[in-house]
């Protein structure tokens with residue numbers, strides 16, 4: 266009998282590694298001990314799983330947006346918005362706009378002149394005017410309509426483009442020659458796109474703000490333009506008569522900056538009251 270029990274015990278002992286079955290007379294105590302041990306293991310396992318779940322919850326969060334593109338737009342009360350408008354003046358003799366020799370490419374038709382400093386009756390065109398400070402806590406919807414750049418007569422038009430981050434800058438080739446649109450971006454990615462005759466539009470989207478981003482053409486060294494990208498819609502480019510206007514600004518304190526591709530920057534601090542139509546002018550010298 267004892268031998269039989271002993272055999273059974275040995276048999277159970279051999280299986281202990283697979284199943285925690287006690288062998289001796291203190292079987293109940295062993296069972297309690299095993300249950301306590303299992304409870305402790307289960308608690309530890311639960312703790313580990315909880316920590317793992319917390320870790321996964323942290324690591325599986327969507328990446329933080331690198332731009333304001335995904336942020337919901339901040340409501341602006343249209344009944345209180347203000348505007349800024351003005352004139353940009355150039356003092357001194359207007360620079361001579363040299364004619365550009367395009368004879369090396371018969372596909373470049375018409376006349377073309379340098380347009381670095383465009384002055385008309387003392388007023389300066391192609392100045393980018395934008396709100397640099399005062400909108401940091403707001404976000405704005407991205408326009409779905411692209412800003413279009415036409416390549417006609419081997420010239421970019423407009424010479425100074427302006428758009429929002431996330432908006433499309435679309436290049437069209439109307440010429441009977443190829444262009445190679447080369448953006449020399451500093452904050453955004455550089456690019457170099459070949460666009461042949463009759464090719465479809467080429468689109469670029471900019472994730473980051475960048476002021477006076479130069480865009481060249483590798484085929485035609487005189488072709489230059491600038492793109493200005495800001496994270497809000499409060500900007501303008503001065504027209505041929507030096508005028509600009511910016512509408513729809515919420516009341517507040519702002520830093521307005523005028524930027525010219527060659528002549529530098531001018532800064533104006535401005536405080537807008539509800540529905541105010543403010544004026545802000547700037548003057549550039551040679």
Ligand SMILES: [Cu+2]
Pocket residue numbers: 419443444445482483484485488
């Ligand atoms: Cu070109």
